[in-house]
Amino acid sequence: MGEGVHIIPAQQRIGENWYRGTADAIYQNLDLIKSQTATERILILGGDHIYKMDYSRMINFHVESGADVTVACIQKPIEQASEFGVMGLNEQGDIINFVEKPKNPTPMPNDNSKALISMGIYIFNVDVLDAELRQALENPDYKHDFGHNIIPSLIGRSNLKGYVFTERGHPGGNGYWRDVGHVDEYYAATMDLLAPTPELDLYDTSWPIMTNQVQRPGVKFLFNDPNRRGFAVDSVLCAGAIISGGQVNHSLVSSDVRVEDFAEVQDSILLPRSIVGRSCKLKKVIVGEECIIPDGTVIGYNLEEDKKRYTVTEDGVVLVSAEMFEAKQEVDANSDIEALA
Known part of the structure; x- marks a missing residue:
């Protein structure tokens, strides 16, 4: 039928301005x-x-x-x-x-x-x-x-x-x-997907969503000890994720994510290749791609403190990225140097 997809890069065809609207x-x-x-x-x-x-x-x-x-x-x-x-x-x-x-x-x-x-x-x-x-x-x-x-x-x-x-x-x-031009709407749309009967059904075979997915192994859950059990409930998990002794509740876990021992993830979105460290506690958090949450970090339980370190939306969603933690580590390192001096 002569159909096709063409990706057109942004242009400056009528002057020196990029797209103004x-x-x-x-x-x-x-x-x-x-x-x-x-x-x-x-x-x-x-x-x-x-x-x-x-x-x-x-x-x-x-x-x-x-x-x-x-x-x-x-x-x-x-x-x-x-x-x-x-x-x-x-x-x-x-x-x-x-x-x-x-x-x-x-x-x-x-x-x-x-x-x-x-x-x-x-x-x-x-x-x-x-x-x-x-x-x-x-x-x-x-x-x-x-x-x-x-x-x-x-x-x-x-x-x-x-x-x-x-x-x-x-x-x-x-x-x-x-x-979903706003973070709160993006968060709400993602949470909608977790409903038992979601309004937008990703599992609808009569009208599937066509996309390109990298081949990854299935989700892995590790350990079943009383105080160290890897599990997820009321959640959607993507291929390649590993829940290693952590708990995931009502969250979306993207591909190649790791949730380490004793971590607790609640009402959150973990984007691809992010890592939640041991004993972390996350609530209503969006974790950016390739972001590594250090062991023992608590986010989403004290929004006033979170505002000092991360981005917090009007609806109380906390957005964290790899750059935020890199900046925080740099500040902590400089503080240690000053203390030694």
Whole structure:
């Protein structure tokens, strides 16, 4: 069918600026889009979202409705809506208003507890997108963003439709979607995967997630002594992980992770090739790739102390990285030298 995947590096095609926003990123690659023969429509996706969606249904909606632009949208609690573009639709599905990250979001007409927000997924007719980008981005005060500029400016001038993303007909049988541009949302999305019946089911064989995985051996659990037992419950563990006399509870353990003797890991995310040392205690922690947690380290039980050493989010998630521990070790070493002096 002539399908393929092309990875296009960032470019500076219209001056000395790198991409100044989502709209500018498309603008600087318009020549590549238009070089494809018989390209009438373009589907634009965000790179920091987690969901399952059958795009063909949205494309069919776009074509059948005669839209120039279609914006995917989903219902979200009103208290979360300020983080997104909030939109309103009329009975015909036309977008009649759109405000990016409003301080006081407008609720849905039939439900004051929710707002209709943009998912950052768009379908444009290429001729409409081409004309709008070329005209709009000549303005030096432009914010170069679809949500701030392009979509609001097209209301009343083009046929804009809202495609409401629901569970109907989509893989997984639900309308699950999260924007993981913030650490707290990334953490929440990961914790969602650990539910007995997760909204986003990685084990769904009818709509599998295709990815490239390095071949690694299976997960290994070591020791079964009364005070030294390696186990994991309510968790997801990836290939190559070794739980050596430690305890893992309600956590995600990535590939090639080691949890050493007497360590306790609770409500946490351990990224690839990280090591949790002996007798460590971690709670609600994201451990970065190749990060080695020294023996006896306690994180997540005293957030005020954690803030002095690590990154702590608004929701109390502690983010630690290899660089943080390297910096801490350097400070400790300098303190030892000063003490000796």
